[in-house]
Amino acid sequence: MTNIVTKNEHVYDMLDSLLRDEGAFWNSFYEDRNKKIPFFVDAPDENLVNYLERGIIKPGRVLELGCGPGRNAIYLAELGFEVDAVDLSSEGLQWARERADEKAVKVNFIQGNIFKMDFPQHAYDLIYDSGCFHHVPPHRRVSYLDLLNNCLKSSGHFAITCFDAEGMGLNIPDEEVYRERSMQGGLGYTLEKMHEVFSEFEELELRKMKDIQQPADTFGVPFLWAGLYKK
Numbered sequence: 001m002t003n004i005v006t007k008n009e010h011v012y013d014m015l016d017s018l019l020r021d022e023g024a025f026w027n028s029f030y031e032d033r034n035k036k037i038p039f040f041v042d043a044p045d046e047n048l049v050n051y052l053e054r055g056i057i058k059p060g061r062v063l064e065l066g067c068g069p070g071r072n073a074i075y076l077a078e079l080g081f082e083v084d085a086v087d088l089s090s091e092g093l094q095w096a097r098e099r100a101d102e103k104a105v106k107v108n109f110i111q112g113n114i115f116k117m118d119f120p121q122h123a124y125d126l127i128y129d130s131g132c133f134h135h136v137p138p139h140r141r142v143s144y145l146d147l148l149n150n151c152l153k154s155s156g157h158f159a160i161t162c163f164d165a166e167g168m169g170l171n172i173p174d175e176e177v178y179r180e181r182s183m184q185g186g187l188g189y190t191l192e193k194m195h196e197v198f199s200e201f202e203e204l205e206l207r208k209m210k211d212i213q214q215p216a217d218t219f220g221v222p223f224l225w226a227g228l229y230k231k
Contacts, residue, residue: 043071044071046218047209063119064083065086065129072128074096086112121150129162149231159228161226163223168223170187207226208225
């Protein structure tokens with residue numbers, strides 16, 4: 001981090017430094033693969049499967065933000081998508097690569113911070129986010145929206161699952177994140193906040209995820225929003 005602020009990015013970096021080290025946190029999180037974490041299952045999101053079965057989304061080039069152990073990226077690659085899948089955690093990506101190798105599926109897994117990467121402009125038919133956005137701090141929210149606009153093709157789709165504020169009990173005011181120097185496990189979003197944050201995109205669908213009892217062919221928990229948007 002610079003000693004003198006001369007660019008907006010310097011401010012963002014300074015605010016990042018007030019919060020936890022995300023890379024170290026997620027590496028530790030993925031070290032024990034036997035933990036009873038709902039999304040450790042090897043099954044794609046039920047909403048994503050639904051979009052494809054309904055023909056709303058068709059195979060093309062996709063960028064997944066925060067892919068973790070790769071369950072959605074691998075599912076899309078199996079259906080013929082060209083997949084770039086990004087995550088901060090080298091541990092999570094190692095697991096993802098092992099899963100992809102087991103299924104003989106090609107995915108371009110990339111380790112890094114989504115706000116520090118040079119993604120190709122207007123190159124993606126779909127950007128998918130399953131659980132990354134609610135870990136994005138408030139000062140990076142505008143950068144997140146810029147990423148969507150800069151990387152999606154015209155009429156491209158953006159799909160997301162993220163914490164429901166009421167279902168998770170995480171309706172945290174933005175200023176509290178910096179007062180407490182903590183995002184308390186993630187930021188929850190009300191229906192109104194979802195509408196406001198993604199207002200520049202055409203909302204095709206916004207609902208709660210279905211509760212899918214495991215083991216199953218798909219994943220779903222009712223405390224997450226499932227949203228589908230079009231640029």
